[in-house]
Amino acid sequence: MENKEMLIVDDLMNQIKQKKIQPGEKFPSENALTEMYKVPRMTVRNAFNTLEERGFIQASQGKGRFLKGKSIQIKLPLTGDTSFTEKMEQMGYNLQTKNVLFKKVDYNPSIFNRLHASENENVYQVVRLRYINGEIIAIHYSFIKESTVPKIVEEGPEILSMFRFYRQQGFKKFTSNKSILSVTFPTLEEQQLLECKSMIPLIVVETDCTNKETNQILEYTKILYRSDTFKYDISTIT
Structure with a gap:
C-alpha cells in the first residue's frame, strides 16, 4: 500500500x-x-x-x-467446565446455534494426538455457528473420537450443545487441561460461514473437554471468534 x-x-x-x-x-x-x-x-x-x-x-x-455500530462486549468462557451455550444463557445473551456440518475426518496428527486417537480410529467433526442478537459471532469445531462417545455417529448432525449431549451419555462434570489463545485470518470457507472479509482478524481458542471424574478426553475444540463485531472480556470469567 x-x-x-x-x-x-x-x-x-x-x-x-x-x-x-x-x-x-x-x-x-x-x-x-x-x-x-x-x-x-x-x-x-x-x-x-x-x-x-x-x-x-x-x-x-x-x-x-x-x-459500523458499536461492538457488543461478550464475556468469553475459556475453560471447559461450563459450555458456551450455558454461559451465554446464564449471562442473558440472545444466543442461537446452527449445526452446519457433521462428518468423519481424515487422519490429522494435530487433531488425533489431542484426542489420544490412533491413526485407524474414527474421529468425527461437528461444526456449529453461533449467533448473538442475530449476528454471527463464532464457528465452533468439535472433534470427537467414536470409541469415546459412540452415539456421536447417530446424533452428531443434530447436536447444538456438546455438554448437553455428553450429559445424555452419562457424563456429569467437565474440565479442561489446557486452553490456547491465538489470532488468525479467515480462509475462504470461513469468510463465507462468518460472513466477513478476508482481513478480519479471528480470535482462536483451542481447548479440550475432559471428563472430570476420570480425566478422559471427550473432545478437542477449536473456536474462531469474529473480532470486528464483538469485544471479549476474559478477565471476570467464573
Whole structure:
C-alpha cells in the first residue's frame, strides 16, 4: 500500500478511536477527502477499501459509507467446565446455534494426538455457528473420537450443545487441561460461514473437554471468534 493511502487509513482510524466519528455516522465522501488530502480519488477509495476489509465500514449503495455500530462486549468462557451455550444463557445473551456440518475426518496428527486417537480410529467433526442478537459471532469445531462417545455417529448432525449431549451419555462434570489463545485470518470457507472479509482478524481458542471424574478426553475444540463485531472480556470469567 502506498504511503498516502496508509496516512489516510491511519488518520481515519485515529478519528474512530477518538470518537470523532461515531457508530452509524457517515464518513466524508471520496470527493471531500480527495480535496482534503490532495490525492487522487483512487487513493481515497483504496483507503476506504482497507477500512472495509478491516470491518470498520458499512457501505450503502447510493448513500455512502458509515462507521459500523458499536461492538457488543461478550464475556468469553475459556475453560471447559461450563459450555458456551450455558454461559451465554446464564449471562442473558440472545444466543442461537446452527449445526452446519457433521462428518468423519481424515487422519490429522494435530487433531488425533489431542484426542489420544490412533491413526485407524474414527474421529468425527461437528461444526456449529453461533449467533448473538442475530449476528454471527463464532464457528465452533468439535472433534470427537467414536470409541469415546459412540452415539456421536447417530446424533452428531443434530447436536447444538456438546455438554448437553455428553450429559445424555452419562457424563456429569467437565474440565479442561489446557486452553490456547491465538489470532488468525479467515480462509475462504470461513469468510463465507462468518460472513466477513478476508482481513478480519479471528480470535482462536483451542481447548479440550475432559471428563472430570476420570480425566478422559471427550473432545478437542477449536473456536474462531469474529473480532470486528464483538469485544471479549476474559478477565471476570467464573
